[in-house]
Amino acid sequence: MKVLQFTVPIIYKDSVVVEEDILPNFYNQLHRHKETQLTLIIKGEGTLMLGNYSQPFKAGDVFILGANHPHIFKSDSSHFVNAINGNAHSIHIFFDQERIFKNSIEHLPEFEGIKNLLGNIDQGLQLPSINADYVGEAIIGLNKKSGLERLLSFIELLHYFSNQVKDWKSLSTGFSSVELTDHEGLRMNDIYKYTMEHYAEAISLDKIAAVAHITPHAFCKYFKKYSRKTYNTFLNEIRINEACKKIIKGEYDGISNIAYSTGFNSAINFNRVFKKNVGMSPSDYIRNNKFKAVYTRLALLLVPLLNILAFVDFD
Known part of the structure; x- marks a missing residue:
């Protein structure tokens, strides 16, 4: 069970790699990669473990995960009861900060805000819910683009992050990360997995x-x-x-x-x-x-009824 190092399938004609996952559950291994990761959770829930930090995640959440930090989106147990594609739906954007910005546009004054944002990611950040709808639509739109159009849209999204988003939630505990070897990564993955299951x-x-x-x-x-x-x-x-x-x-x-x-x-x-x-x-x-709890219960009760009504001919 290999945990580290995860290799993002870089397409060299594209500086920004976008992957849409529609699966029974989220990728189930503790892993890391050299690229910074921007993730939109479209459907599904569970626990995000990032370094020595953990918290729940749900549909609509948007995260920026720093490069080389071990992480896992651990699916909720409900994903495995009825393991069908679509339980977990997410879009991940991977980008190498050095490849895009180093010795190129990072020195332009117009990119000062983006440079400061990327420099303060540390372990990771969570987008405030007030900005989630706009950013979610932007990420879904970016997934449909490629080449220069994708790159320009991505830079525009980073510009929005650096100028319009306030009160980012830090996913850092304040400690610098300790490097894990592949062997230690396997061991920590076993510990995390056992803990989540028991x-x-x-x-x-x-x-x-x-x-x-x-x-x-x-x-x-x-x-x-x-x-x-x-x-x-x-x-x-x-x-x-x-x-x-x-x-x-x-x-x-x-x-x-x-x-x-x-x-x-x-x-x-x-x-x-x-x-x-x-x-x-x-x-x-x-x-x-x-x-929120009452709304969730009502939604769960109404789903079977709506499914039945969908097949009823009222004529």
């Missing part, structure tokens, strides 16, 4: 160390070295991410149900960890997302 269970230190094929003591030092956090902190972040998704989708019957279904052994511990990670209590988060 977060609702009691994962002991012995169990996760066995997944990494090292002793528990060595695992603690290893994980802290490459993630800048303890494994328990990482596991709690994944669990809270999943809890937030359950709340937004309305998939719960009370706070205790959310706590136990995401691997916490008590509602009290869940409340404490939730507030530490999200900045508010689960009750406040539920209150803030109540309308």
